[in-house]
Amino acid sequence: MTNLKVFILASTLFLFVKAYGQELVKVEPAQPQAGEVLTVTFNQKGSKIPDTVKKLFINFTYSNFYEMPNRLPMQKVNGLWNVSFKLPFYSKYGSFTISDVNKDFVQQPTDTSHYEFFVYKDGKLIEGNYLAKGYSLSAQNRKSPTYEQQQLAWFKKELTLYPENYESQLRILAYDMKKSKGKAKWDAREKALAVIEKKFRSNPTFGGNINSTTMGFLIIGENQKVDSIRQVVAKDFPNSSYAKEHNLSKFLQTKNEVLVVDSLQKLLKTVKNEDEKSYTSAHNYLFRYYIRKKDKINALAHYRYTIKADTSPYRWRDYNNHVKFLESNDMLLDSAKKLNAYILKNVDKYPTSVIRFFPETGYLIGFDEKKAENLKQAESELKAMQGILSYKLGDKAEALKWLGEVRTTLQSKELLLKVADVYKSMGDKAATTEMLGNAYKLTPFDSATTTLLKESILANGGTEADVKTKLLVLDKEWKASHFNSLKKIVLDKNFPDFQIVDMNKKPLTAADLKGKIVLIDLWATWCKPCIEFFPYLQVIYNKYKDDKDVMFVILNTASGNTFEDASTWVNQNKNFTFPFYFNEDKKLNAKLDVNTIPTTFLLDKNGKIRFKKVGNEGEKAMPQLDAMIEFLKQQK
Template sequence: MKKITLYSFLMLLVFFSCKEEEEKKAQLLTMGQLTISKEQPSPGDEIELIYNSKDEVEAFYAYMVDDKNYPLDIDFSEKDGEQKGSIKIPDSAVALAFIIKADDKFDDNNKKGYLLPLYTKDGKQIKGSNAATSYYALGNGSDYGIKMDEKVAFEAIKTDMTAHPELQSDWNNSYLQMAFRNNKEEGKKLIDAYATSMEKKNDVSEKEYTSMMQFYNMTGEQTKYDSIKNVALEKFPNGNTANYEMVELFQKETDLEKKADIFKNYADANSKLGNIGNYMAGTLTRTYYQQKDMDNFEKYVSMIDDKSSRASTYNNLAWPMAESGENLDQAAKMSKTSLDLITSLEKNPEDKPDYYTKRQYEKSLKSSYNMYADTYALILFKQGKVKEAITYQEKAQDPKAQDPAMNARYIEYLMADKQYAKAADKAENLIKLGNGNTKIKEAYKTAYLKEHPSAKDADQKLAAFDEEAYKKQVAEIKKTMLDEEAPTFTLKDTKGKDVSLEALKGKTVILDFWATWCGPCIASFPGMQEVVTKYKDDDKVVLLFVDTFERDKNREKMVVDFIKENDYDFHVVYDNEIEGSNNFEVAEKYDISGIPTKVIIGPDGRMKFKSVGYNGSNEKLVKEMDIMIDILKP
């Protein structure tokens, strides 16, 4: 009898244990490679995360509060082929977005991302959570491969605003701006209704006045805009509207003393300068330096209260002197100060901006330090302090060594110090990585022959390094290959002719998105001219230079003059500005958030590659274009 009872008890334990395990599994939420320990998490919950990958990952999550979002790091650790971590959801959150980078590539979960609404403790979805995830996907998603149609996003936001009118005050700006972009007539009705509601209020805040100014600016109602601005200036003489008015006056003013007076008025009214004040202080700093007025230079540079901005100002002034070899003592002082400022921020990172996670901020500071150390090393080298230059250049070197110009300076300093063995070893590694250039190859050969005077195989070794680099580059580029729809378009070129993407099907088409004001675009153009020249007789390759984000009223003349003055043989087309929006037609279709961006479309008419930014090496750029074109050959 005792045996039967014990057996039954054990069976009950097994039964309840299995049932508990089943219930636990039922509560899990799996999206793509991410599993979350709770299907309907709530603000304040601690949740476990499992990401299915053996590779090391970088991850953060953004928690959303209305139309704003705040990123926080996720600490994952690998166990049994999975990455495991946990987070505590902030009490104010209404939704979450998990951003995960594995094998140096963002996991976009088939373009949907990892977006999660939150729930109340009784299982009801939090009001506005769909609006928050849609708005995040639309505004931030393209940075991480997430696709979100603007109309779909607007409908989600509209549904939440209609169902929960009490949310509208927090969403007002974003909602009404999107409504106007989505449908000007309906959007204008909503804006007018909002304006009427403001007229009935006795205690309109400056934020509400600012909203009205933004709306009237968007709808082109200048008289109403001016009227609201005057009221805001009168009611809030030391408010944001007054500050923006001051910066506009500052920008228009040509008399330097009057500019300084405007800045003084701003500084007297604001205990912290903020972005506007630091911009004005920085402008005065640079202008007085150019006029060699060092007393005023020192006065205004010391007033820049954001240490990152002050460090950047010092470095931007020191770099041209470093390149030219002029005023090196002054340059060294400025450059060392920029490094000291960044070091102080690294030691005390409590002033981290809201848009960074802690790790992102640390990485940003490290990147700035590397850049400024590169400047300081060049100054030291030109002062004849070669060993010190090497010390700082080694601090400047990025672990991935992706900047060939910076790499070349490092090898140059080693050669000057007659460290031939080290120079040859470092140069070999850089060339094999594909991060070398002509200077580094020449230095390798010289250093190798210094170490091996009777050697006859230097050229063969270089050829072998180049071959290894080429194979690595091909493999890396293939990893980035896409197979996505290439949205069609028809744009006017500089001669007024229509250029249609549809008509180019069967060819490899390279779209280079650029603008005349874009420094990195311009820096990449000598390399792109090489590509144009190389393929000018190949009727299977077409390059189109899409001028976008260009709003100058003399845009067409400016573009034509720029191309002519620089003697570029580019086929330029003009992207169309979307009426009532800050966006441009083709840039929006291709999710272009920054330039330069190159989109490579295969002969099948589908998008195959998307390359953002410029790596600083035209040699490397030409090689990458060659590889992409070669991969797409039928």
């Protein structure tokens, strides 16, 4: 077939897909601007999604909408599904699909593309749209053998509109470096370094620009230069705020505490008022040092600098850490109480999710689906701390007032144990046992909490039989609480076909899973949160390892790992006794819609995915996983 025929066929197919897609999905306005409302309309008739599906969602597969959820529910009006949302002020290109809640039915223009929109200003595409389109291909068509070439085409298209676009230039040159050899490869590298150098020199002491420079080195694969650029700034621009903060940060890592304290005291005497912000970390170091040394006067002298002039969203977490630190050391309790009261008064501003910072946008707080619930818990914890501090300052009545407000709502084991201590000191044995019981329900696998609860029951005149009865009641309560929550999130999705082997390379089959509750945990040797989750997973495994109805599959995803990588790690970590497996299906993560590990699945006895947990929640995950297993064991 000639190139002309191929071009005509491809063009015809593109126009057909575009026409067909527009018939099903419409995005308005055609040239949306940041800050405007965008509306997506979907005609279900003739689509892949059957009429029996009554709930539909738009799923963002690529966007920079950090403050928005990654999926939005659609509403059906006059036979058409639609959803409207305001584009954030920093919006660029976005891509999406439409699906049911479990993504059993997914509507997209083709198997290798998603619906999309570009963002304009005064009728012109803003910078970064085509760059983002190139990046989006990792979600849309990563398995294509021409994936890199397609990306390259979009990066080049970005330069037709914005010839100075930094990332696009580097992405193109990184591709040339990868594909070229000899002098051509060297020339591409030299050009890339020149682009990075130009970017750096445009504003060498600005933090955002330094971050762009380090990103540039990462793009071209020269990771070793990331730290060196910071050293260049520190050396060439020693009087800049960035250099001062960088040098101070390195110095504070010195292990000789006496040397650090002595040096910081001398240094701070020379600091000018306009430079105070650059030395906040020095004051924080000395503040904590003097608190540990029980030196109230010197600690107070540095304390005011640690909470001064910070306007970032991080300050609320930092303030909270200061309060906890002061309370745990029984120092400056008046100051701790005032600061805690200030946080409580502004609890609606407390960040409950990831905080990001970009020079062009400022601070952005990520979307939190459970923000209202998390803020209520933050408020309960602050009230509990206010009660604890009031008691330590001798105001028993105020302490009882604050603690009474959170007696049934507090969900922090650490604070519940502190509250229990307060009630114990007051001589209220019943309240002490109640608080310890609540702590136990949060962490039933924690032997230390169990011991404290047992001691409290016995001190209150109870017997060993009473202890046993109490634990049975509490176990029933925490499981019932979890069961009620699990009913709302239970899934109904088939586990896909798979190619999995154990560490002896024996294949795992569907027959092996049939009739069992199966916990599948996805991990990789390079994934630190995955490894940190293993001790908690081991506790759950120990409980069910002899249960013939429960099976554990600790599955290396093969993402960035070979079988030998996984096998070596397993052989070097014999303390984990659960069964390890290795994935041999490169498409399994896509089939399972997994973008982050660790991710844990719970399958019922019919091989259906019933629960999915993403991330490492540490100790908190143990009762959740245990409840999931028990929940599924009860299902017929």
